[in-house]
Amino acid sequence: MRITVDNLTFGYDYRTVLKEISFKMNSGDFLAIIGDNGSGKSTLVKCMLGINKVAPSQIFLDDVDVTNYKQFLNIGYVPQIFDDFNYEFPITVNEIIHSSIMRDISQDEILELLDKMGILELQNENINTLSGGQLQRVFIVRSLINQPKLLILDEPTVGVDRKNVENFYKTINSLNAEGISVILITHNIRESNANFSHVLSLHNGEGIIKEVPRGDEA
Numbered sequence: 101m102r103i104t105v106d107n108l109t110f111g112y113d114y115r116t117v118l119k120e121i122s123f124k125m126n127s128g129d130f131l132a133i134i135g136d137n138g139s140g141k142s143t144l145v146k147c148m149l150g151i152n153k154v155a156p157s158q159i160f161l162d163d164v165d166v167t168n169y170k171q172f173l174n175i176g177y178v179p180q181i182f183d184d185f186n187y188e189f190p191i192t193v194n195e196i197i198h199s200s201i202m203r204d205i206s207q208d209e210i211l212e213l214l215d216k217m218g219i220l221e222l223q224n225e226n227i228n229t230l231s232g233g234q235l236q237r238v239f240i241v242r243s244l245i246n247q248p249k250l251l252i253l254d255e256p257t258v259g260v261d262r263k264n265v266e267n268f269y270k271t272i273n274s275l276n277a278e279g280i281s282v283i284l285i286t287h288n289i290r291e292s293n294a295n296f297s298h299v300l301s302l303h304n305g306e307g308i309i310k311e312v313p314r315g316d317e318a
C-alpha cells in the first residue's frame with residue numbers, strides 16, 4: 101500500500117502532538133517508528149487508521165484521502181494495548197480468530213498462520229489462560245487473517261521472550277518480502293532483526309524520516 105502523509109498536524113483538545121509531519125511509503129516498504137514515550141507514535145498510526153479524525157488532504161492511502169477511505173480491511177492492525185478488551189471473556193483462540201474472518205479462507209491457511217506464529221497448539225485454549233506474549237501473537241494472527249496490504253504493529257514484541265521475538269521478526273520480514281507493507285512501532289530498534297527500509301523518528305512533535313539500506317540489520 102502506498103501512503104502519503106503531507107504536512108500532518110494533529111492534537112488532542114488544545115495540545116498539538118504532531119507538527120507538520122510529512123513522509124511517503126511505497127508498497128513493500130517497512131517503516132519503523134521510534135520516539136520517546138508520549139512522542140506521538142501511537143497517535144500517528146491512529147491517524148492513518150481513521151481512528152483519530154484528521155483534516156482532509158493530510159493522509160492518503162493508495163492515493164485516497166483517509167477521510168474518504170473505505171477499504172480498512174486492507175490494513176491489519178495490532179494495537180499497543182487492548183484497553184477495550186475483556187481478557188476474562190470465555191472465548192478460545194480459534195473462536196477469536198474465526199470471528200474476524202471476512203473472506204474465503206481454508207482451514208489449512210488458518211493452521212499455517214497459527215503455526216507461523218508458534219501458537220498452533222494453543223488453538224483450543226481459552227484466552228484467559230494465555231500469557232501476554234501468547235495473546236499478542238493471537239492478535240497478530242488475527243491481523244493477518246484477511247490478507248492485509250499493510251500491517252501496522254504497535255510495540256508488538258513487548259512481553260514476548262527473546263526466542264519468540266526472533267521468530268516474530270523472521271515472520272514479519274518474510275511477510276514484507278512477499279510484498280506487504282509494514283509499519284512497526286518499537287523502542288528496541290537495535291535489538292530487532294527486522295529488515296526496515298525506513299525509520300521515522302518523532303521528537304517534540306516533529307518527524308524525521310531516514311532510508312535504511314535494505315539487508316542491513318537495523
Ligand SMILES: Nc1ncnc2c1ncn2[C@@H]1O[C@H](COP(=O)(O)OP(=O)(O)OP(=O)(O)O)[C@@H](O)[C@H]1O
Nearest residue numbers: 112113117135136137138139140141142143144180
Ligand atoms: N485519546 C487521547 N486523548 C488525549 N490525549 C492523548 C490521547 N492519546 C494520547 N494522548 C496524548 O498524546 C501524546 C502522545 O501519545 P501517544 O500515545 O501517541 O505516544 P506514544 O509515542 O505512542 O507513547 P508510548 O511510547 O508511551 O506508547 C501523549 O502526551 C498522550 O498523553
Ligand SMILES: [Mg+2]
Nearest residue numbers: 141142143180
Ligand atoms: Mg504508543
